[in-house]
Amino acid sequence: MLPPERTPRQRMMDLLIGARLSSHQLAQMLGIPERQVEDHLAHVVKSIGHDHSRRFILEPSTCPDCGFVFRDRSRLTRPSRCPKCRSEGITAPRYGIEAVRKDQN
Ligand SMILES: [Zn+2]
Numbered sequence: 001m002l003p004p005e006r007t008p009r010q011r012m013m014d015l016l017i018g019a020r021l022s023s024h025q026l027a028q029m030l031g032i033p034e035r036q037v038e039d040h041l042a043h044v045v046k047s048i049g050h051d052h053s054r055r056f057i058l059e060p061s062t063c064p065d066c067g068f069v070f071r072d073r074s075r076l077t078r079p080s081r082c083p084k085c086r087s088e089g090i091t092a093p094r095y096g097i098e099a100v101r102k103d104q105n
Helices: 008-016 023-030 034-049
Strands: 054-059 094-099
Touching (some): 008 023, 034 054, 034 094
């Protein structure tokens, strides 16, 4: 019997391990719309939250014009403009999954 096919969400998690990818990159790699990537990401964040061996990394969006970093942003999508200089050239946030190091006895 063949193993069950991996869902887009599982494949997304595989891609994110040790990586830093934007939702646009993920959409291209998975062949699904960016909108769906964002939906899946929300679930990935939740399941990683229950998994103490792994941690979800969110590299925040930044404004290339003034250097503003969207640190407090909890949403996963890209902000549309900079609150400081109103630039619309905000970089996309990037995501990754990292293993949490266990205590080394
Ligand atoms: Zn700015």
